Amino acid sequence: xxxAIVNIAGKETGKKIKLSTEVFGIEPNDHAIYLDVxxxxxxxxxxxxxxxxxxxxxxxxxxxxxxKVLAVRVEEV
Numbered sequence: 001x002x003x004a005i006v007n008i009a010g011k012e013t014g015k016k017i018k019l020s021t022e023v024f025g026i027e028p029n030d031h032a033i034y035l036d037v038x039x040x041x042x043x044x045x046x047x048x049x050x051x052x053x054x055x056x057x058x059x060x061x062x063x064x065x066x067x068k069v070l071a072v073r074v075e076e077v
Contacts (some may be wrong), residue, residue, distance in 0.1 A: 001025055 001024060005015040019025075 001019045001021050002016045003019060004012045005017055007013055
């Protein structure tokens with residue numbers, strides 16, 4: 001399998017390169033390409049998650065955390 005080499009402008013340079021047909025002459029598996037692209041994009045998102053803090057929640061009376069107060073009964077002696 002021979003391919004012509006082109007420059008940055010897209011014009012042929014007159015040189016050719018010989019490629020192995022075992023590697024470059026195969027029919028691509030679309031699902032495998034999809035999985036690789038999906039994994040690449042997921043790795044680009046990694047570590048960028050964020051949760052909202054108290055100041056970022058608008059117009060809600062709801063408390064962020066459960067505050068459980070234990071009532072302790074003190075007996076007088």
